[in-house]
Amino acid sequence: MNIELPTYKILFLVNSTTADTSILWNLTYLFLGLGFLYFVFILFIKNRLSRKAIKTASKRSELAPIISNFLFHSVEDTKDEQKEYVQLKIEIREYLRDSEFRKILSEILFDLQKDVSGTTEKRLFKLYRELDLHHDAFLKLKSWRWEVVSQGIIELTQMQVSESYQLITKFVNDKRGTIRKQAEIAAIKLRNEGIEHILDSTRYAISEWQQLKMIEALVSLKNYKPPRFKSWLISENKDVVLFALRLIKHYNQNDAVASITQLVKHKSDQIRLAAIQCIKDFNFVEAKTTLRSVFVNCSDEVKIQILGAIALFGDESDIPFLNGIAVKESNFLISSKARSAINSIAPGTVLPTKGITKTKTSGIELEIPLGKKEKPAINPTEETTTISITDEYLEIATRDDTEILEIDDVELVVEDNKEVEKDEVISEETSFDFEEMDVDTNSSIDKELGLLASENDDLMDKNPVVENIEDEYVKMDLEQKDAYLDKIDENIDSNQVELLEMIMEREDESELRFRAFKKFKQLKTFFPVKGIVEKELEQPVEESEAESQQIVEESLEQVIEQQVSEIGEEQQSVFYQLYQKANDLDSKLILIEQIESIGDEKEIVFLKTLLDAQNSKIVKHAKATIAALEKRLSGTSKETSEIKSIDDDAGVALNLNPNELDIESYEKIESTELNISFEIADDTENNEEKKDNKLPLELCFLYDELGINASEEKDDDFDFELSEEFFLNLKNQKERYEH
Amino acid sequence: MKKRQILLAEDDAMLASLLNYRLEKGGYEVILKNDGKEVKTWLNESLPDIIVSDIMMPYFSGIELVDYIRNELKSSIPIILISSASNEENVLSAFEMGANDFISKPVSPSELLVRVSREISRMN
Incomplete structure (x- = not known):
């Protein structure tokens, strides 16, 4: 279904209606006229103000x-000056009838008052009053405009019109903030009792800035004796209490311990903080108990302040409380502050743990952080210790392996805080009487708390069987010890592992020590698999590295032999690994070709796996090689068996480096008329030693399989390169067999 | 006896008038200038016995004035500076430039008179 879009009709609808241009012109004229009037008005106001300013300046x-003249007039002046003074007084009286003049005069005196001091200032105030200019200021106080009232208050205050005090104090509770603030400052400046009146009567909040301004005003007062501000700590106005605390601090009125301590329990955090700050400033140690008791129900900020206070004047008795907080508190800042407080009371109690490299220690480190005094080892028979602590933080500190095990056998008695009111949640404290814990309970608690010292405990707790063996060993003479070590070979158990450790550490005879080490290394290689505890050797062994390396290699061989059986048949072929590592097709094909000349049954197994390969070339080559290899092997079974026997004797595979074959092997190879040229090592004894260390070539990748990194020295001994002559000879041999 | 001449440089007319009155009453001849430019022009023509200058003045500050008198005019006439900004930096700068005394606002005219007479007696 086709829908016709009436586009031309829409365009028609968009067209605007024709407007009456005359209305537009009229509006334009109107706005232009308004703009002009506004401009004229501004010019008029500006001119008026400048005219006024000029007039004021000239009058000034x-x-x-x-x-x-008025300010510096004195009775000692000359007669002419006296006459002039009287004349001026008459003149000014005339002028004062003009309100504008009075206003200007007031302004001049008000401005001048800021720039002069001393006797001139006093004379200025006197002149202001003599000229009755303060009455104008009084009238300003009656104005409905807040800025006029404020100006009047300021004028009266600055000109020190003390009679205005009663009038101004009425504005202390004015609903207009600016007037209120001005009145507060004025009240303080006009009379010494002004501050008391404010603290008594103010119903509104006093901002912190205003408090500071009022303190500044108080400071500027001469001969001012501040009242005891603790009287206002009971005020219902929170800000009055805060201001009183601030004033107490400012005037160092440290006689308000009880009141300030009580304020720590105030519901307002602001007051709490101010009270704690006061406690800190005045070092009210008496408040410590209250601080501890209220801690639980405080906000984080208050908690930090409390901890700061305890850090300042706390003692060793506070450490368990602080430890409890450090462990229990989830807020990092608070727990950190608690630790900091502990260190403030007893420096060095809490040590850094983050980013510290762990070192193996011989035993668990136990430390009871009771200040600088070290607590003797925990003994269940000792008298119990009484520690005051709130139930909320009844915890035992647990930390990393280098940290602190805190409370063991303690009797915890939570003090009943007399100052805390019973109806408050804060006062919830419980008494605990712990009896001495038995060993099992103790250990179970340790486990629960994560005090994982079992490994170290094993080292600490001597096995009685081992002890007996050790004692026996110590009593033996040299020969007996030697025989005993031989016996360990036959019958080894975990006790003897410990004995070997003991011998390595304590035995004076270096030979015995070495033998023990050799055996221990063997055990070290095998026993972890069987789950025997392995312990790192701490003492360096003086014997040469080569010898120990040899021991390790021997152990490795045994492991390898065990693992060989677990490896797939195709993987036993040396070509398996080479093939896996070959990146391109050509390399793989070359390898397969090589198998034909030097491979045996293992290679056939490997080649058969290649028949499933995706690449047809590989499959084809593999097939051909298998056929050739089978043919060769079946045709030369006799010769192969002879070669195998040589291999077995020499302990090396056919494709081992000829350097590693000894004379005997060489002779055998010669007798098979293989005509393989080998370089014969002159040092036959050396070869004899080495042969035990060499592995069959097909096992050489087992190191990788088992994740064992053989030493570089060992790697140097392996040489997979075969001389050209070797292959030529093999070829000749093959041809000969075929014939 | 010829009166000692004081150059008073102060931009606040009221204060200038007050100090002028007090100094004149104290027996000095006061030349009143309202800004630094006027002071500089006048100084090129003649030198007073002592200068009392506000630090904060239009065109030419009191510290610049001290520098000008000491380094350009090579004169050692006593200079007393007045400033409402009694911060340490201003005071030190003024003394480093070679000012003899410093008085901060609010000024006590009587105190200023004493200081002026002290500087003049030192000069003598």
């Missing part, structure tokens, strides 16, 4: 000498 300059 006119009045300046008059004021100066």
